Amino acid sequence: MDVKFPEGFYFGSATSATQAEGAHTADHKAPDIWDLWFEEEPYKFHGGVGPADTSTFFEHWREDIELLHETGQNSFRTSISWSRLLPDPEGDPNPEAVEFYRNVFGTLRAEGVEPFVNLFHFDMPVALQERGGWESREVVDLYERYARIAFELFGDVVKRWYTFNEPIVHVECGYLQQYHYPCKVDPKAAAQVAYHTALASALAVRACHEVLPDAKIGIVLNLTPAYPRSDNPADVRAAHIAELFANKSFLDPSVHGAYDPELVELIKKHGLMPVVDETDLAIIRDNTVDYLGVNFYQPLRVCARASLPNPEAPFMPTYYYDVYAMPGRRMNPHRGWEIYPHALYDIAINLRDNYGNIEWIVSENGMGVEGEDKFRGADGTIQDDYRIDFIKEHLTELARGIDEGSNCIGYHLWTFIDCWSWLNAYKNRYGLVELDLETQERRIKKSGRWYKQLAEARGF
Structure with missing residues (x-):
């Protein structure tokens, strides 16, 4: 066996409430921003498919947990829908939501599948977006309230928590x-949103440690290593600045409790400093995460800008660099992303050497493919050998990092069942399990059978 993982290593998968649950009617939950946006501009969503039904986990969760066993998984990450649990952000929990989440998390634990539960996955309740969303300090306090309620309701069965999934995404993509x-296109608001999100995360960490002293809480960051086009000093400088914005903007406050001073100076230089309270900075300093979730899909390749930036244009991080399309790079043509497994090794070593060798888990990694039906075999099974190869290559690099001392405890594939993916809806399929959108039938793909063998052998 060439690649082997330690005893107790987590092999599982990840999803989110909005992308998997369905049941997006007024009877079940208050609207979040995806419900609102689909109502306002449905043409922006691939195939006109919105979040109302998604993968119907709310209805089929028992069957889906059985499929977790059939695909060999000992752990599973999902999220709580804030607007399902608290339809009124200042009111009492929704009893149906409490029952649903307790059933799911309790059953997972009872059946030997460790639940990893995230509090926020891009799904701001409309009631709070109308009050400013993450631009508002008031919303930060209401998030802390929501987190405490979740810890009190589910802390007996959930021992691993996350505060946010990919917070840089709702900063960059939303603002x-x-x-x-x-x-919006508002860099000043983007900086405020980023700061408030880091503060909200720290407040949730503090609340978790107070309510559940034996639990662990982290944050999920999409770490995309920034590689320079060449060793030319201008290219190297461009990659350094890209790293500050793309990765260190949340990694440093989450793990070190403070922002990189160079990033702060860049924000000041462009007149984008958020409203900051010294008391809040102390909260960030004193409430760092216990572990990290790391989502990795593609590297960020950059080079020095080919032209001077327009001084009148709204600030973007690309003020300092151009994105570089490296000749000959391997691509997933369906998603338009580069395939570069070696970056997972680089992430492992960076966390080992520069972030106190913090405990971490690959919380997402996966391959979205359009038109998988063309890979269906004679027995009706999707023959997704490309996905198996993709996983093997990334696990090989991950194992190398672990062998060299990086403190990685697991690997969660994105995703378990083909899920709804924001504006892309069901364009690309990522699952170990195929979902028939017409019948809601679930069928394990070749990769799902192989994943069980991987988990049982702890390697390949």
Whole structure:
């Protein structure tokens, strides 16, 4: 056997409430920003498919947990829908939501599947977006209240928590690039949102340690290592600045309790400093995460800018660099992302050497493919050998990092069952299990059978 993982290593998968649960009617939950956006501009969603039904986990969770066993998983990450648990952000929990989540988390634990539960996965309640969303300090306090309620309700069965999934995404996509609601292009607001999110995360960490002293709480960050085009000093400098914005903006406050001074100076230089309270900075300093979730899909390749930036344009991090399309790079043509497994090794070593060798888990890694039906075999099973190869390559690099001392405890594939993916809806399929959108039938793919063999052998 060439690749082997330690005893107790977590092999599992990840999803989120909005992408998997369905049951997005007024009877079940208050609207979040995805419900609102789909109502306002349904044409922006691939195939006109919104979040109302998604993968119907709310209805089929018992069957889906059985499929976790059939695909060999000893752990599973999902999230709580804030607007399902607290339809009124200042009111009492929704009894149906409490029952649903207790059933799911309790059953997972009882059946030997460790639940990893995330509190926020891009799904701001509309009631709070109308009050400013993450631009508002008031919403930060209401998030802390929500987190405490979740810890009190489910802390007996959930021992591993996350505060946020990929917080840089709702900063960049919501306030710079218009890929997420509220679709603003407002760099000053983006900086405020980023700061408030880091503060909210620290407040949730503090609350978890107070309510559940034996639990562990982390944050999920999409770490995309920034590689320079060349060793030319201008390219190297461009990659360094890209790293500050893309990775260190949340990694440093989450793990070190403070921002990189160079990043702060850049924010000041462009007149984007958020409203900051010294008391809040102390909260960030004193409430760092216990472990990290790391989502990795693709590297970030950059080079020195080919032209001077427009001084009148709204600030973007690309003020300092151009994204570089490296000739000959391997691509997933369906998603338009580069495939570069070696980056997972680089992440492992970076966390070992520069972040106190913090405990971490690969919380997402996966391959989205369009038109998987064309890979269906004679027996009706999706023959997704490309996904098996993708996982093997990434696990090989991960194992190398672990062998060299990086403190990684597991690997969660994105995703378990083909899920709804924001504006892309069901364009690309990521699952170990195929979902028939017409019948809701679940069928294990070849990769799902192989994943069980992987988990049982702890390697390949």
